[in-house]
Amino acid sequence: MKSFSELMQEKDFNSITTAEIARNGSVTEGLIYKYFKDKKDLLYQVLNEHFTAFQARVETRIAMEESSISKLEVIIFTSLESYAENRLLSKMLMLEVRNSLAFFNSCAYGMVRKYAATILEIIQQGIASGELKPETDPYLLRKVILGAIEHACLGEIIFARELDIDHTSSGISEIVFNGARA
């Protein structure tokens, strides 16, 4: 996993060969398959470690917020921050991970679900407390938030443009919570 993570800093998933991973890790190719089902399984386990750390960071931060909306704002900000901090990993996540159905059975996807569950709970609390409109579909609001976060980073990640986290996260929050209509 260490060897693979190192190589991920240099090149994308399909360009990394199992021979390279083995060589870089000073083991033989065969050994990889003693510990990992296949090359993708190796990737998913690396992602799982990353997601676990991210989830911990998110939970620490939202514990410090009072209102549901400010919790959601913190989630938006922290997500963007994480994308910006781990550009190569994010690129892999957005471009290469989802293209296999195996991902959706992996432990890494389990962490994604946990993250999504956290967001849903906050939204439901917000509706219950009257902060959010009672007619809001919580699942749909979650989708809009997650979609906005991801799409906001997509272009900047792919084309290696810099990402203004503050402007982007406050802009998303403004649109999602207050609406774009004048």
Place this chain on the structure above:
Amino acid sequence: MKSFSELMQEKDFNSITTAEIARNGSVTEGLIYKYFKDKKDLLYQVLNEHFTAFQARVETRIAMEESSISKLEVIIFTSLESYAENRLLSKMLMLEVRNSLAFFNSCAYGMVRKYAATILEIIQQGIASGELKPETDPYLLRKVILGAIEHACLGEIIFARELDIDHTSSGISEIVFNGARA
């Protein structure tokens, strides 16, 4: 392209072999490479046809709307409709196309840019006419809309769940234009 489109109805991109495409199209493998740079180029040209048809449909419909917001609502609805109508193609688009940088140099991506440009123009008109808040970042609003559309379909497409177009599109519009805050 016809042969490849047929196979796309059955299985995903990586599972379709060039040998199969050739056999199904009653030509030899070598011939494919006379007309297409590689396997992905073939995919991109199929996508390009699809995007061109979609763009035409969108433009016809928005020409019938007066306000910027209703034009954008039409775009949201039409996009969801297109995803729902072409589930396999959409799956490929969301899961398999983006994972290669070559896509971003393809003619298919050119159509995506055109679609994005259409949305941006409408947003800018909306700001100019006072329909949308003057402080709105048009690029960010576009990202939120596009991200919301895509993410709203993602789960339903991947896990083959049915997609309620009316509920989803009106829900997205409500959040994006009026905000979720009570």
Place this chain on the structure above:
DNA sequence: GTTTGTAAGTAAGTGTTACTCACCTTATTA
């Protein structure tokens, strides 16, 4: 202190698959 079971590790494959290339055949045109 030897046996036994298992985990760690290896080297040499194999099968699949995208892609190439030298060559043939049919149409077009000067």
Place this chain on the structure above:
DNA sequence: TAATAAGGTGAGTAACACTTACTTACAAAC
């Protein structure tokens, strides 16, 4: 009619993920 290009072929090749038969290290159990 000859030249040229376009349409088409089939046998190959290189790369690469993955397998397998085998060896070594090293505990604990008897």
